[in-house]
Amino acid sequence: MALFNLMKHSIGTEKEAQEPPKQAIFVQQSSKAGLLVTNELGKALRDCKAKVDRISRDCRMKNRKFRDLEFDLEYDSRRCLHGLGGNNEIYLPSDVQRVTEIFDSPQFFVDGVSFAYPVGGDISNSWFVSALATVARKRGLIKRLCVARDEQVGVYGFIFFKDSAWVTVIIDDLLYTCIPKFEALSPLEKQLYHDNKQFYNTHARKGTKSLYFAKSATQGETWVPLIEKAYAKLYGSYAALVGGDASEAIEDLTGGVSTFIPTRDIFDTDRFWNEELLKVNIDRLFGCTYEALSGVRSGNWSSQVHGLVGNYSYSVVRAAEVNGKRFVVVRGPASGQTGWTGPWSDGSKEWTKEWAELLPEIGHVLGEDGQFVMEYKDFLNCWDTFDKTLLFDDSWVMSSQWLHVATRPLPAWTFGNVSFTFSLSQSTHAVIVLSQIDDRSFYEISGRSSWELDFVLFKAGKKQVVTESFPNQDYARSVNVEVDLEAGDYIVHVSGF
Structure with a gap:
């Protein structure tokens, strides 16, 4: 059994030891949320800036642009695209170009961080694109993630x-594009451009439209494809980003803790409104979704609920109570989609002159791309689930530990096989998290076993359970609980199956 500096307990698989889950305790002292502040955050910020500065000086001395040999899209394309699953080559970009070749006047951010919804590319990573859009709504977060650049x-x-x-x-600024070199065109295709290579390069191979993967809806803005490339490098390849939950990507982007909330499990909707939704984009982020409707009975496999698309993650922008009504402002999964077509949608009969004058209080502009308003009752009725990500700041203290545990016999563990303790010197508000190492980087070789986690919390010397983790989505990488605790010693008993 190996002990690490982050408190985690490993859930076994068919292997001798499985990737360890983590246990982390966050203690609240005040609220002004942003990135999770740990000792590693300051070091990571300093190291990141120092590396960029060193590379910049070295490249300028050599009169060369930076090429990232660890993730070289041009000369190591197969690994960067497909990673460990390199034999299943499903992504076929046409070329690799630098940002300065793609855009005449590239800007990392346009007007700060553009709120125009990022656009997905030729990869099934709408979950990550949705996470970017949600995090971008919290002012300053994206800029803190993008530490330094030349x-x-x-x-x-x-x-x-x-x-x-x-x-x-x-990373460097090489990106995959979907427009081939002039020489790769067929004779008929070249004729479309009058066999003029310069005209083709100037018009066809320029701009946002030429990017193969994610892009900003704002022309010339580059942070979206670049942060996507950095995230792909983090997990080994672009293919590693196929499929996922927006809430987990938000955790990776912020250090926050996400909770899966089935709508019909909400006990008190008034309390949910006051204690949760009114704090959106203050100390928490919210996403919402519903499971796509089956077309077996209706024959319609593209059914929508009042314009809402199933299996896509929407972002909650704001909640506001105005003139006795509760409204939720929501942003859709893609730029150009108006989304909601029910009551209080843009152009609906509810927008009388009197209500239109209250739009600034609601926080909406009629006709704003991808954004719409729902009354709270409709908001609860239309979505199956919510994903809440609680954000932290330097007023929270984190304690955590990694732990490897040998595999237990199948079919499952029971509570008590793995446990750990912690002590509180005073009463506090805490978040306890248990999770496994993310296997996205090595999913192709991680075996056939998957584990679900659970835990219960006891106060030392007491037999009654204080609380237990909330159920999460199937095979999620973590479970957590948010709870007020008295001073004293506590024991967490872990279960996995």
Whole structure:
């Protein structure tokens, strides 16, 4: 059994030892949320800036632009695209170009951080694109993740919160594009451009439309494809980003803790409104979704609920109570989609002159791309689940530990096989998290076993359970509980199956 500096308990698989789950306790002292502040955060920020500065100086001395040999899209394309699953080559970009070749006047951010919804590319990572859009609504968060850059040299430094620690990722500005070189065109295709290579390069191979993967809806803005590239490098390849939960990506981007909330499990909707939704984009982020409708009975496999698309993650922008009514402002999963077509949608009969005058209080502009308003009752009725990510700041204290545990006999563990203790010197508000190492990087070789986690909390010397973790989505990487605790010693008993 190996003990690490982050408190985690490993859930076994068919292997001798499985990736360890983590246990982390966050103690609240005040609220002004942003990135989770740990000892590693300051170090990661300093290291990231120092690496970018060193690379920038070296490249300028050599009169060279930066090329990231660890993640070289041009000369190591197969690994960067497909990673460990390299035999299943499903992504076929046409070329690799630098940002300065793709855009005449590239800007990392346009007007700060553009709220225009990021656009997904030729990869099933709408979960990550949705997470970017949600995090971008919290002012200042994206800028803190994008620590340092030299756009002329083409070097960019980012930080992510992975497996309980802040890590630095450095990339160059080479990106995959979907427009081939002129020489790769067929004779008929060349005729469309009058056999003029310069005209083709100037018009066809320029701009956001030429990017193969994610892009900003704002022309010339580059942070979206670059942070996506950094995230792909973090997990080993672009293919590693296929499929996932937006809430887990938000955790990676912020260090926050996400909770899965089935709508029909909400006990007191008034309390949910006052204690949860009214704090959106203050100390928490919210996403919402519903499971796509089956077309077996209706024959319609693209059914929507009043314009809402199933299996897509929408972002909650704001909650506001105005003139006796409760409204939720929501942003859709893609730019250009108006989304909700029910009551209080743009152009609906509810928007009388009197209500239109109250739009600033609601926090909405009619016709704003991808954004819409729902009354609270409709908001609860239309969505199956909510994903809440609680954000932290330097007023929280984190204690955590990694632990490897040998495999237990199948079919399952029971509570008590793995446990750990912690002590509180005073009463506090705490968040306890148990999770496994994210296997996204090595999913192709991680075996056939998956584990679900659970835990119960006892106060030392007491037989009655204080609380237990809330159920999460199937095979989620973590479970957690938020609870007020008295001073004293506590025992967490872990279960996995």
